[in-house]
Amino acid sequence: MQVFDYRYIFRYWPEMIPFLGVTFLTVIISVVFGIALGALLAVGKMGKNRVGRILANGYTTVLRCTPSIVLLFVMYYGLPELMIGLFDIDINNLHKGIFVIVTFSLLFAASMSEVMRSAYESIDKGQFEAAVSVGLSPKQAFRRILLPQCFYVALPNFGNAVISLLKEGALGFTIGFIDIMGKTNLIVSSNYGAHSREIYLGLALIYWIISILLEKLLGKAEKVFGKGRRVLKTN
Amino acid sequence: MTFNTEFFMKTLFTALRGLPVTMKITALTLLISLPIGFLFAVIRLREKSVSKKLISIYISFIRGTPIVVQVLIIYSMVPSVLAAVFKGFNLPINIFDLNPIIYAYIVFTLNTIATLSEVFRSALSTVDRGQLEAAEAAGLTPIQAYVRIIIPQAMVTAVPNICTTTTNLIKSTSLAFLMTVKDITAVAKVEAAYGYNYIEAYMDIWIIYIVLCTIVELFFKILEKRLRAYKA
Numbered sequence: 464m465q466v467f468d469y470r471y472i473f474r475y476w477p478e479m480i481p482f483l484g485v486t487f488l489t490v491i492i493s494v495v496f497g498i499a500l501g502a503l504l505a506v507g508k509m510g511k512n513r514v515g516r517i518l519a520n521g522y523t524t525v526l527r528c529t530p531s532i533v534l535l536f537v538m539y540y541g542l543p544e545l546m547i548g549l550f551d552i553d554i555n556n557l558h559k560g561i562f563v564i565v566t567f568s569l570l571f572a573a574s575m576s577e578v579m580r581s582a583y584e585s586i587d588k589g590q591f592e593a594a595v596s597v598g599l600s601p602k603q604a605f606r607r608i609l610l611p612q613c614f615y616v617a618l619p620n621f622g623n624a625v626i627s628l629l630k631e632g633a634l635g636f637t638i639g640f641i642d643i644m645g646k647t648n649l650i651v652s653s654n655y656g657a658h659s660r661e662i663y664l665g666l667a668l669i670y671w672i673i674s675i676l677l678e679k680l681l682g683k684a685e686k687v688f689g690k691g692r693r694v695l696k697t698n
Numbered sequence: 699m700t701f702n703t704e705f706f707m708k709t710l711f712t713a714l715r716g717l718p719v720t721m722k723i724t725a726l727t728l729l730i731s732l733p734i735g736f737l738f739a740v741i742r743l744r745e746k747s748v749s750k751k752l753i754s755i756y757i758s759f760i761r762g763t764p765i766v767v768q769v770l771i772i773y774s775m776v777p778s779v780l781a782a783v784f785k786g787f788n789l790p791i792n793i794f795d796l797n798p799i800i801y802a803y804i805v806f807t808l809n810t811i812a813t814l815s816e817v818f819r820s821a822l823s824t825v826d827r828g829q830l831e832a833a834e835a836a837g838l839t840p841i842q843a844y845v846r847i848i849i850p851q852a853m854v855t856a857v858p859n860i861c862t863t864t865t866n867l868i869k870s871t872s873l874a875f876l877m878t879v880k881d882i883t884a885v886a887k888v889e890a891a892y893g894y895n896y897i898e899a900y901m902d903i904w905i906i907y908i909v910l911c912t913i914v915e916l917f918f919k920i921l922e923k924r925l926r927a928y929k930a
Contacts, residue, residue, distance in 0.1 A: 633762075644767070
């Protein structure tokens with residue numbers, strides 16, 4: 464049996480860390496698409512249209528009950544078939560990152576729609592009425608008064624959703640996507656599994672550091688955007 | 699598009715054979731994690747000691763790393779540790795004869811303890827301190843005060859979050875196939891690989907997970923209604 468050699472924890476960091484770029488890129492693109500789709504869903508949930516409400520709520524319920532890995536597999540194997548069947552387009556050779564991004568955008572949209580809805584509903588209705596009564600148009604009132612407040616309320620939940628997206632994104636390796644997780648797996652298998660414990664522990668450390676940094680950043684952002692806001696004092 | 703309906707129906711029932719394994723992992727994990735998670739929450743709230751610091755680091759690590767990485771760490775670490783232990787005690791157990799479900803229990807328990815201790819911590823902090831003081835002043839011991847006064851009230855706020863934890867746990871168990879555990883996902887993967895019917899097989903388990911999680915959510919909704927009686 465091999466002995467635990469702590470040096471292996473850091474030994475491959477120089478090879479692994481460049482692939483953080485791929486990880487971050489997929490996260491950022493998924494966040495952008497997820498916010499767009501999530502906003503659409505949030506509008507659907509709060510709208511007057513009954514069909515829209517049912518569709519948006521149904522989407523969230525289904526996605527909330529879906530393991531990321533199952534959705535990833537369904538997308539990876541199903542999307543090419545669907546594209547051929549519907550549009551006669553062959554996307555079998557598409558970059559695997561696309562499937563990862565599609566999957567996590569869909570998942571992120573579901574949680575984002577809930578974050579946006581709860582943030583919007585937390586804002587006092589009087590804010591809108593007051594803004595309109597001082598002469599702002601409803602659009603202006605939304606953009607200048609409601610949106611900044613929503614943003615502040617949504618920030619902690621948004622941050623948590625991004626951190627869990629970062630972690631879930633590690634599943635991309637199961638379809639052969641090479642981000643930092645995929646690269647780590649390649650290193651492990653090129654070593655024939657030797658020192659896999661230490662190498663995976665090293666990877667965990669990288670993720671841990673990023674998560675802590677993101678949380679710190681989030682705390683800072685909350686302070687900046689919460690300026691001038693009177694919050695309930697808790698001790 | 700070629701969707702093999704016959705295979706779809708057949709595999710739906712085949713995949714259900716993995717359901718007991720998924721349920722077993724979920725149930726046992728919760729059973730172990732609930733008391734330990736609660737204990738950790740109480741320690742983090744009451745004490746200012748080394749144990750509190752250690753628990754905080756543990757929770758931060760679990761929450762800051764992907765569960766799939768935790769799965770891979772445990773699966774590459776625990777067998778050799780166990781083998782050394784068995785050898786040390788001269789136990790005639792071969793590590794390869796062990797059911798890999800043990801590793802699944804370890805990973806998901808470690809993970810769920812961390813989540814639940816956060817759930818309980820926030821739930822306990824919603825109960826007013828005066829409640830504990832009043833209970834103690836009325837002559838209850840601290841343990842009695844917790845069991846009869848604090849916990850029932852904290853439960854009301856904890857139950858929705860325990861529901862989320864449970865559904866997340868069910869979803870996470872789909873990663874157990876990485877440790878060669880034969881749960882729903884693993885069964886579907888094997889079935890799919892025979893004839894390259896991946897879409898049908900994964901649609902099957904998708905449906906199973908949705909139904910399973912919906913049932914769990916319904917159960918917790920009912921529980922929540924019952925518990926509301928405790929809320930003043």
